[in-house]
Amino acid sequence: MIVNKVCKYTISLVCVWLLTCTLSYASEWLIYNVQGYTLTAQNQLKTFSALHISDDKVKAIYQTSNQWLQLPSTITKVNGQGYVILPGLTDAHGHVLGLGYKQQNIDLTASRSKHAALQKIKQFAIDHPKQQWLIGRGWNQMHWQPQTYPQAHDLDLVISDRPIWLRRVDGHAAWANSKAMKIAGINANTPDPEGGQILRNEKGKPTGIFIDRAMDLVRTHIPETQxxxxxxxxxxxxxxxxxxxxxxxxxxxxxxxxxxxxxxxxxxxxxxxxxxxxxxxxxxxxxxxxxxxxxxxxxxMFTWRSIKLMFDGALGSRGAALYNDYADAPGQQGLLQYSLDQAIKKVQSAFQQGLQINTHAIGDRGNGTALKLYQRLAKTNIKQLKHKQPGRHRIEHAQIVDPNDMDLFNKLHLIASVQPTHATSDRDMAEQRLGPKRLDGAYAWQRLKQHGIVLTGGSDFPVEPANPFYGLHAAITRQERALKPRASWLPSQRLSREEALALFTQNAAYAAFQEKILGTLEPGKYADFIIIDRDLFSIPDNSIWQTQVMATFVAGKRVWPKQDPFQLKASTSKQSN
Structure with a gap:
């Protein structure tokens, strides 16, 4: 059975290579016999059976063959063999270098115990004897028993003659060994920086865990990559x-x-x-x-017109700023990395220059403080908010929003940049941190939409996997990717398949001021699209995350798969006309 599936997928790849190997070389071409999907401006689904591309733009989409059969014979026509085409997907919140570093350093994402993490660190150190600093990411004490933070002496038992620096899965805490702390000059007298915390034992000695801006105390001593x-x-x-x-x-x-x-x-x-x-x-x-x-x-291909400000931390490390105490840590309410006045001073110049202001906010107090920031900024330039296309400033994550703050969120024309896989991976931890009575505004996508707030979607890789079909699955089901998933978490906040696709296509384009050129397959927009192996709008829910991408096109050119192993450029063009 497994062999048959592998053979079937290999044959599918061969077919896609055959139908795409010529397309990067034709200035005008058409792919027909496809099951195509795009969205209208109202997020309604629109289907097509052929896609017509001229240079780097979509020239037309056709719903029936009668609409394209009379096209000139000089136009390359390729049989799509019934495959599914979608607009290219956008990850509206990721960390590219972070993902790259994670793949070449110590990846602790799969470690389900402290012992397993230490064994992986030890093996990496053996395999890389000349690496000056041992760097890694991905540990999560919530997956361990007991669910307590590790300490520097745990790492010292593995290796003590080289500094070790390991960021937590969310990137908002880090674990250091004694050598790293010595290099950074960290000791019992080192004060906590504003917006950060050094965890300490009962004697006041640093344990090796650094939260949010306290990480800078060590991170600045790590040699920079060229x-x-x-x-x-x-x-x-x-x-x-x-x-x-x-x-x-x-x-x-x-x-x-x-x-x-x-x-x-x-x-x-x-x-x-x-x-x-x-x-x-x-x-x-x-x-x-x-x-x-x-x-x-x-x-x-490249745009810079926005800045990002970190307002608080993450729930998992209890750095997210809450209005009330953490349910599992009385007396703790998280950390604001900036006071309101400090934040305004930090972004004022960028705002006046017309740059988009994007704030990281996870806790309800973090989000509430971000809203106050935008209120204050709006008073300095009220015309911007009355404009037909306002500043489109964004709150990145918007994970825990007080329901009482949602109307103001809308009035300020803010975009909620959410990461659906956070809801499925955080569900148990979030309930522990918040308690069941404080989940009304947690990962509340439908509630935000009902308040008129535009949502865009991403993954926050490398915190979560970058695969966008994992995000689509999470948005639609609010279930983990497993053979026997648990029931949907807070199911009233699930999105429809059209709403989920919009997060990663035209809403993402809108959030980047690019809706006139990207996000849908409409005439005049860039021909950014993908070919996938299944029908996203007819398959069972639990099959969505298993979707395989057969080919990816940007501006009408195939960027993946990169090589043509069959050398069939000419013959495919002739056979396809």
């Missing part, structure tokens, strides 16, 4: 995203150096997919870059 290595890592990671069906990514919080690397790649036409970058407000070169924005490449 710029040319970063650029190669960006290209490699973007191509991996293309393989998953992602044709555009919103890189949520980058340095000025990374912006420059993206610019160079765009100028050299080496970006495989589109990048919409947010400059991190905590970057060392933040202020120097503000006068340079916004920046657009002529082919719309």
């Amino acid at each position: 710029a040319n290595e970063k650029q190669q890592l960006l290209k490699k990671t973007l191509l991996q995203l293309a393989k998953l069906g992602i044709t555009s990514v919103h890189d949520a919080g980058v340095s000025g150096e990374t912006l420059a690397l993206y610019q160079q790649l765009a100028q050299q036409h080496q970006l495989p997919i589109r990048v919409y970058a947010m400059l991190s407000a905590s970057a060392d070169d933040y202020q120097q870059w503000l006068p340079k924005g916004p920046i657009f490449s002529t082919d719309n």
Whole structure:
């Protein structure tokens, strides 16, 4: 049975290679005999059986063969063999370099115990004897028994002569060994920085766990990766995203150096997919870059017109700022990384320059404080909010929103940038952190929509897997990816398949001011689309996440699969006419 499935998938790949191997070379071509889906401006589903492409844009979509049979014979026509076509998918919140680093460093995502994590760290150290710092990510104490934070001495037992630095799965806490703390000068007298916390034992000695802005105390001592290595890592990671069906990514919080690397790649036409970058407000070169924005490449492959401000932390590390105590940690309400006045000072120049202001906010107090920030900014430029197309400022995550704050969220024309897989992976932890009585505004997608708030979707990779079909599945089902999934979590907040597709297509385009050129397969828009192996609108719910991408096209050109192993460019063109 397994062999048959493998053979069937291999044959499918061969067929797609056959039908796509010529398409990157034709200036005008048509793919017919497809099951095509796109959305209308009202998020209604529209089907088509043929897609007509001229240069890098969609020229037309056809619902019946009678509409395209009379096209000139000079136009390359390719039989789509019944495959499904969707608009290219956008991940509206990911971390490209973070994903690249995770894949080349210690990945602890699958570690289901502290012992398993330590064994993986030990093996990595053995395999990389010359690596100065041992860097990794992905541990989650909520998957361990007991569910307690690890400590520096745990790592010291594994290796003590090299510094170790391991970020938690959410990126809002890190675990260091004694060597790393010694290099950074961390001791019992080191004060907690504003917006951060050093966890300490009963004697006041640092345990090796650093929360949010306290991570900077150690992180600044880690040697920087060379710029040319970063650029190669960006290209490699973007191509991996293309393989998953992602044709555009919103890189949520980058340095000025990374912006420059993206610019160079765009100028050299080496970006495989589109990048919409947010400059991190905590970057060392933040202020120097503000006068340079916004920046657009002529082919719309790269855009920078937004900044990102971190307001609070994450639920898993109890850094998310809450109005009331954590249900499982009385006396703790999380951390705000900026006071309201500090935040306004930080983003005022970017706002006045017309840049989009995107704030990371997870807890209800974090979101409430972000709303106050936008209120204060709106008073300085009220015309912007009355404009037909307002600033489209975004709250990234919007995980726990007080229901009483949702009307203001709408009145300020804010976009909720959500990550559906967070709901399915966080469900048990979120209930522990909040308690059942405080879940009304938790991952509340339908409730936000009912308040007129536009939602866009991403994954927050590398916190979650980058596969967008995992996100679509989570949005539609609110269930984990398992053979026997538990019942939907807070099922009233599920999205329809059309609503879920909109998160990753036209809503994402709107959130990046790109709805006139991206997001749907309409005449005049870029021909960014994917070919997949199943019908997203007829398959069972539990099959959605298993969708395989057969080919990815950006601006009418195939970016994946990259190679043509069959050398059939000419013969395919002749057979397809």
